[in-house]
Amino acid sequence: MIADQCRELAVLINCCTDGKGDGFHQTSIAPLGFGRESLTGRMLHGVSTPMLAIVVQGKKGAALGEEIYRYGEAQYLVVSVDQPITGFIIEATPDRPFLGFKLDLDPRELCKIIAIHPTEIADKKETSVRGFFVSTADVSLLDCALRLTRLLDTPQDIPILAPMMIREIYYRLLIGEQSEAVRQIATSGSNMQRIAPVIQTIKGDFAKPMRVADLAEQASMSPSSFHNHFKQVTSHFLLPCLLLYRLVRSLAAHLAYRDRRPINRGSHTGLLVIDCENG
Numbered sequence: 001m002i003a004d005q006c007r008e009l010a011v012l013i014n015c016c017t018d019g020k021g022d023g024f025h026q027t028s029i030a031p032l033g034f035g036r037e038s039l040t041g042r043m044l045h046g047v048s049t050p051m052l053a054i055v056v057q058g059k060k061g062a063a064l065g066e067e068i069y070r071y072g073e074a075q076y077l078v079v080s081v082d083q084p085i086t087g088f089i090i091e092a093t094p095d096r097p098f099l100g101f102k103l104d105l106d107p108r109e110l111c112k113i114i115a116i117h118p119t120e121i122a123d124k125k126e127t128s129v130r131g132f133f134v135s136t137a138d139v140s141l142l143d144c145a146l147r148l149t150r151l152l153d154t155p156q157d158i159p160i161l162a163p164m165m166i167r168e169i170y171y172r173l174l175i176g177e178q179s180e181a182v183r184q185i186a187t188s189g190s191n192m193q194r195i196a197p198v199i200q201t202i203k204g205d206f207a208k209p210m211r212v213a214d215l216a217e218q219a220s221m222s223p224s225s226f227h228n229h230f231k232q233v234t235s236h237f238l239l240p241c242l243l244l245y246r247l248v249r250s251l252a253a254h255l256a257y258r259d260r261r262p263i264n265r266g267s268h269t270g271l272l273v274i275d276c277e278n279g
Helices: 002-017 107-116 139-153 155-174 179-186 191-204 212-218 223-234 238-259
Strands: 023-026 032-037 043-048 051-057 059-064 067-071 075-079 083-091 098-104 132-136
Touching: 002 032, 002 051, 002 098, 002 139, 051 139, 059 098, 067 075, 067 132, 098 139, 107 155, 107 179, 139 155, 155 179, 212 223
Parallel strands: none
Antiparallel strands: 023 032, 032 098, 043 083, 051 075, 051 098, 059 067, 059 083, 075 132
8 A cells, every 4th residue: 555655756756857857846736846866976065954855766765964864765854953964865867766755834823733632742751852753654654645746737726625634733743653753743842853953053054153151051051961951952963063054055055156146045945955976
């Protein structure tokens, strides 16, 4: 059943992206986009934003700190907090390209669903959970992805039906095996929510001197507690994470100056993309 769903989703995504080249392709449903890559070896460095990404064909990898994640067909990843990530394609050919389904996650919508279904979405004991995880998709989640993708064929239905289907995807994530990590995206006062504004500060003011004590105060934590929770959520210690943000932004600025083009800040892809093969 799951294999059949992936094949059908792959056919739909291939039809939407065929002839448009490799890369990310935005759809007429604002938070939804498709990834297509026909070659391996391309490295994408960037800062990921909260998102769900399902692999429907091929294999992909991601490096987060010192950890390497590999995921293939019928597996999905969720990024629940902004953080530096390096992505790379493991399995793809021109005849059978890598195909991916990507949906941006809105913490406000997640919060609304938690409020409506407080018993189904259990509020577990607070712990710091990783802001990035890979899991295997079940039939229900893939069915939601299929129905949302099919909706592109009837654009007149998108304004009414797309929000309902996206909310169902959120619900499936919130009751899935990684429910705690997804819940903390939207739960006020969770460690992930307390770390998230600090990451925004680092992204916005990365060129300015920063004091750990000030960042810890922003997160309402002691410096030692802040260090521990920051590492748990992002898989990075604070200093390497700050250096990665600076590196990504500096490389993007360099390439933009070289090509005389605006910096792509990842508003569509969830990544501030740098193609190292062409840089």
